[in-house]
Amino acid sequence: GENVEQHPSTLSVQEGDSAVIKCTYSDSASNYFPWYKQELGKRPQLIIDIRSNVGEKKDQRIAVTLNKTAKHFSLHITETQPEDSAVYFCAGAPGGGNKLTFGTGTQLKVEL
Amino acid sequence: GAVVSQHPSRVICKSGTSVKIECRSLDFQATTMFWYRQFPKQSLMLMATSNEGSKATYEQGVEKDKFLINHASLTLSTLTVTSAHPEDSSFYICSADSGVEQFFGPGTRLTVL
Numbered sequence: 001g002e003n004v005e006q007h008p009s010t011l012s013v014q015e016g017d018s019a020v021i022k023c024t025y026s027d028s029a030s031n032y033f034p035w036y037k038q039e040l041g042k043r044p045q046l047i048i049d050i051r052s053n054v055g056e057k058k059d060q061r062i063a064v065t066l067n068k069t070a071k072h073f074s075l076h077i078t079e080t081q082p083e084d085s086a087v088y089f090c091a092g093a094p095g096g097g098n099k100l101t102f103g104t105g106t107q108l109k110v111e112l
Numbered sequence: 113g114a115v116v117s118q119h120p121s122r123v124i125c126k127s128g129t130s131v132k133i134e135c136r137s138l139d140f141q142a143t144t145m146f147w148y149r150q151f152p153k154q155s156l157m158l159m160a161t162s163n164e165g166s167k168a169t170y171e172q173g174v175e176k177d178k179f180l181i182n183h184a185s186l187t188l189s190t191l192t193v194t195s196a197h198p199e200d201s202s203f204y205i206c207s208a209d210s211g212v213e214q215f216f217g218p219g220t221r222l223t224v225l
Contacts, residue, residue, distance in 0.1 A: 034213070043205060043216040044156065089155060098144070098209045102155045 002027040002094040006103030013080050014111055021106045023090035024072040032093035033073050034100070035064060037086045044089060048075070080110045114140050116208045118217035125196055126225055132192045133220045135206030141186035142208035147179075150203040150219075162189040196224045 003026040013019050025033075031052035036044035050057045050064045050073065057064050061080075066073040077084055090103040115138040125131050135145055143164050148156040160181050161169040168181035180192040189208075193200055201224045207214040 041203075041219075041221075043218045045216075046213060049213065098214055099146070099158065099161060100214065101158070104155050 002030060002092050002101040004090060004092050004101050004103040006090050006106060008106060009104065010107045010109070012109045012111060015080060015082060017080055019075075019077045019080050019084070019108055019110075021075045021088055021090070021108070022072060023074070023092075023103050024070075025092040025101075026071065027092065027094040028071065030092040030094045032098070033064070033066060034091050034093075035062075035075050036089045036091065036102075038089060038105075039086045047088075077108075080108075082110050082112060084108060085110045114138075114208070114210050114215045116206065116215045116217040118206055118220050120220060121218060122221045122223075124223045124225065127197050128195055130192055130194045131196055131222060132190055133204055133206075133222075135189045135191070135208070135217050137187045137208040137210075137215070140208070140210050142189075142210065143186060144209040145183060145189040146207045146209070146214065147181060147189075147191050148205045148207070150205060152203075156205060159191075193222065196222070198224045200224050 006023045034049035035047050037047045038044045048062050048064050050066050061078045063076040088106045091100040117136045119134045145162040147159045150156045158171050159174045162181045162183040164183045164186050170176045183189040203219050205219040206217040
């Protein structure tokens with residue numbers, strides 16, 4: 001089955017700096033890669049996703065890049081704010097369906 | 113976006129009892145729903161895929177006789193934790209597939225004493 005690895009497990013940045021979280025996947029059949037933000041005790045919220053027919057997608061301060069050859073994708077958050085502090089999960093969908101395999105998560109802390 | 117609800121949000125039960133968790137898609141129909149379990153400071157682990165009108169598909173290592181799933185309609189899936197034990201204490205989250213993306217429920221915190 002699919003295996004998704006995520007790094008780093010924790011990330012501290014100063015407000016206004018950029019944050020980058022990286023994930024790798026194993027199943028070359030995967031073609032859907034969402035990113036979720038989860039605050040403590042709450043549901044995961046989709047913040048951005050990318051499908052394998054594009055290499056990059058951007059939504060305001062958030063961007064995701066995908067390298068299909070290397071089987072890795074990254075989340076970029078620019079101009080970080082304290083409210084960006086949360087746990088971020090990457091995920092991959094094997095076989096083109098919506099059965100998601102999640103990465104291990106990154107605890108992002110944005111410090112004032 | 114689409115709304116998925118879960119009930120109850122929290123449940124505390126004694127060891128050996130069964131607990132039922134409901135997952136509802138409120139404004140769309142979902143042929144497929146998913147059940148995840150999340151232990152503290154860990155990732156979401158898929159337990160099973162719930163398909164309307166057919167048997168659920170369980171992930172390796174998940175006991176189908178312990179975690180009973182019923183997807184009786186296009187808007188409701190239920191997860192029953194049978195004979196719950198303290199090691200079953202966890203955060204259970206469902207999601208519903210709209211055909212475009214998965215929408216997650218708010219989760220159910222289960223504590224087994």
